[in-house]
Amino acid sequence: MPPLAGATLWQAVMAAAAGRCQCRGTCGKAHDKDGGRCPAVHGAYQAKHGRGWVHLLAAPADPAALLLPPHQAAALPKRQLAAWCRHCHDATLRTVKAQHATAAPAVEPDGLFDL
Incomplete structure (x- = not known):
């Protein structure tokens, strides 16, 4: 299910990613067993990392841009x-x-209090 706000953009990002997490190791894991890309698929059940249903989010692709304020991150193009x-x-x-x-x-x- 897409988020309530920005659903069109979220769906476009998910379509471009084929519904799969696009991390290629910036998280600290090599994802070696999965060809170098995280195996998490939106809507699938994940037995690792907290267990539960996977809900992907659309966020800046450049890890450094994850530090952007929310209003700037929300304005990024697809x-x-x-x-x-x-x-x-x-x-x-x-x-x-x-x-x-x-x-x-x-x-x-x-230097305010230097003697």
Whole structure:
């Protein structure tokens, strides 16, 4: 079932992905058993990663773009979106946030209280 908002765009992304998660290892798993691509299929039952029904979401294809504010991510065109299962999306987002945090320059104190 498509989401309530943006159903047309979501359906276009899912059609381009053939209803399968498009992660190719950015989540930290190589997906070796499945040709390098996550095997999660929308609407299928997943026995691993929390068990339950797979519900794919359309989110930025570029992992760095997962850090975009929601209003900017929602404005991305179809060609910049990919189908993600929740597990791959969340794992990739954690990795990108960790990389961003370690790459951020250290904040120097302002000289207000220097003696």
